[in-house]
Amino acid sequence: MSIQELYGQVLEMYREKTILIQVAGLVGWDYETMMPKNAVEQRGGMMAFLSKLEHQMSTDPKLGELLDNIESSDENGGLSDIEKRNILLVRRTYDKSTKIPVELVIERSKLSATAIDVWKKAKDKNDWKLFEPYLEKMVVLMKKIAHHLDAEKDPYNVLLDFFEPGMDMAQYDVMFDELRDGTIELINKINKSSVEVNRDLISKKVSIPIQEKLMDELIKVIGYDMDGGRLDVAAHPFTGGPGYDDVRITTRYDEYDFASSFFSVAHEGGHGIYEQFVSPDYRYQPIGEASSMGMHESQSRFFENILCRSPGFWKFFFPKFKESTSGIYDDLDFDEFLKAINIVRSSKIRVEADEVTYNLHIILRYEIERDLINDRIKVSELPQVWNKKMKEYLGIDIEADSEGVLQDIHWCDGAFGYFPTYTLGNIYGAQFLNILVKEMPDWEEKVMKGDIKSIRLWLNEKVHHEGNLYDPIDLVEKITGEKPNVKYLMEYLNKKYSSLYNL
């Protein structure tokens, strides 16, 4: 077979797997949004069946042979750069799927199901000791899995690379140390500021139909395409569905907190826009996916924080907001409002944290994961380490583990290395902003006039269209001229919050 025939067969196998993943994406979306309550068990069977099929396709020995043949072929050089990239990405996924012995895959899936169950109970009862043995087993298991993926590398580095290709402890340590110290300094200043912020100003009742109309306007403004998507309600907002021409976002409504829904739609809208604007030419190829989790998070947070919590955005949107909430917020002062939606308050719970303190929640988790996987701390020491760091970084006393080390589900699944990608998104985003300012110096004036489209088009061109043509670090470098660098995030936060808090 010629190299082009081999390549064609690999792409055809990828295409079928993509369609299967689209189906699973729809089934999963429906589970969270539409499914009647009696169907939980039955749906579990449907999802397990689709997972099994996906695993079969991902580990098909025929795919391995095709890849081997392509990689060892003399004609290999005849492939275009894009074709080579596609093969590289298929190889990566194939290795990830096949290097882990199937017994470990099954063990992880079983342990994870039990651990989630126990974690829920432990969290409810505030009983760390209940969860501890399961987390211990999961740490051991994930180290084994990391060893199978790459026996040469430090296991935590293997896991970090798994979630964000190209990242490792060396890079995170440098960035997170700087971000941690800089953020603590900024928070100390904010705490000393005489500026008073009243979050209650924005907790008047706004009925759900009115909030829904507000979301429709927001969606139009940011440019999420409803002809290729939907907005529905889910208990935990997410972006999902089949993808490509059918990318669905979700939110939840609280009558007394319209802002929660508003910024969750801006956030998921950012994820959705990324998926919607990957170049259609790349569809059904590995390069047709988003570049990474960190890159995805950079886009959701760009829309949520950098754009939709900015003074410029509200210069334009505030009158619309007042109008569409039909009188409820007529008396609200612009500056008070802006401070309320950007309030900085140390808190116990990560998912409730603001733009500034959020990164400390992540850094804390990163440091713990790193030391845990590298045997520098024991699972049994986690509550103690957690609480110490919460005090040190955020000045917060944790009295109950349910509000501390037990708050997140991620570790139940063994997803060590996932948390840091959230903050990485903030880092990438601020770097992109730094370039946007240079390439479009009037971007804030544009936003003030309601022209969010220009910024969206800029992100489309720089980030979204590119799909997975580059690893995230390379894409950051291509766009900004440098590797991930925390400096710009610190500058952005200092500038924004110095102004809001008169520092």
Add this chain to the structure above:
Amino acid sequence: MSIQELYGQVLEMYREKTILIQVAGLVGWDYETMMPKNAVEQRGGMMAFLSKLEHQMSTDPKLGELLDNIESSDENGGLSDIEKRNILLVRRTYDKSTKIPVELVIERSKLSATAIDVWKKAKDKNDWKLFEPYLEKMVVLMKKIAHHLDAEKDPYNVLLDFFEPGMDMAQYDVMFDELRDGTIELINKINKSSVEVNRDLISKKVSIPIQEKLMDELIKVIGYDMDGGRLDVAAHPFTGGPGYDDVRITTRYDEYDFASSFFSVAHEGGHGIYEQFVSPDYRYQPIGEASSMGMHESQSRFFENILCRSPGFWKFFFPKFKESTSGIYDDLDFDEFLKAINIVRSSKIRVEADEVTYNLHIILRYEIERDLINDRIKVSELPQVWNKKMKEYLGIDIEADSEGVLQDIHWCDGAFGYFPTYTLGNIYGAQFLNILVKEMPDWEEKVMKGDIKSIRLWLNEKVHHEGNLYDPIDLVEKITGEKPNVKYLMEYLNKKYSSLYNL
């Protein structure tokens, strides 16, 4: 392998196929109800992929071997009746899937796609000649397919049996002749009746939110379980979704015709209730499906016509209806209302026909199909034959084929033999009613008091729970003590409409 091991393997293969069909059911439901408009093409790819998988599973040679081994095994007698029934049903589907050469399957699927396309244009332009050659090809193809399914039998009998196991022309001819003549006689009497019916009385505007609340009440009353289903909007109402604990119904709303939506919910609710109440013990086995299309239709029409258009039902529901339409219909007279929802009017379009004239639309199609497949008429003669029968049976002049022979999509797909199952549903339903009257003589008093549940439970026990334990004809015989018999439908219609029209 022991007979039980062989049997276990067949059931396991059936279970996986069922799950795949559940997935496809959800994907199809979403297509009709939720999918954003840009996703049409992509969704086509998803559905084609699932069809391909289903075809692979249905024609898996391993399944054929297992069936052969079971059927030829000495231990065969060791299987229980239920186990034997399951094997028989798997065998039937396997034969249907494998006896048709794959080239013909592909040819049908291609021809059908083109024919639907051409049919839409032909209907729009009122141009029969455009569609004619495609229908001709489809008739030839379906005769070939029938020949492959069973070369010994008359091809139309093969197709009739395909859609309703056990049915053939001999049975349909007897029943349909009697039904046709009886119905024409009844219509003639109605036409001479001095009773005036004013359909406009029920065409006041009822907003969609109010109609939605009305549907919620209807659903509760008939006993469709919303914890194992949903009601959504679709252009063409249908019952679908994954099935079992997740059976979804749909409707559409017309502000000036609440009755259209009301009776479509009653109809789909009947389909939904059937699916929801098949014995849970039979799940993931062939006996866990509904018995047949005709049996399904008997349930939808039982709920729509026999129950929800009956005087007794409205004795109970009329005050609720007036209340929930908040004053709009306060002046409406009960008898006038009852006549309006049961108006008999000959019309050109099948899907708009009433309970009495509907069967003539079906009989006309049955006679044409029968004579077409048996070469007694030519495709080119269809408009002429159609129009002649419309005049003869319904007294209607067809001026445009778009309102005549071109009105239905069914033949584009080669679904000859499908139409008669609609009327078969009416026949079965009236037979069940005849037994209900005997076993529950106070059933009408129950309905008047709002106790629809007793009737639903009776149908659950007699029909729904049984799943596919029996072929439809045998189930009718088990419940009523006789084979399908049109007499009871004619009696039901004569009695009901004599009363409404003072005949």
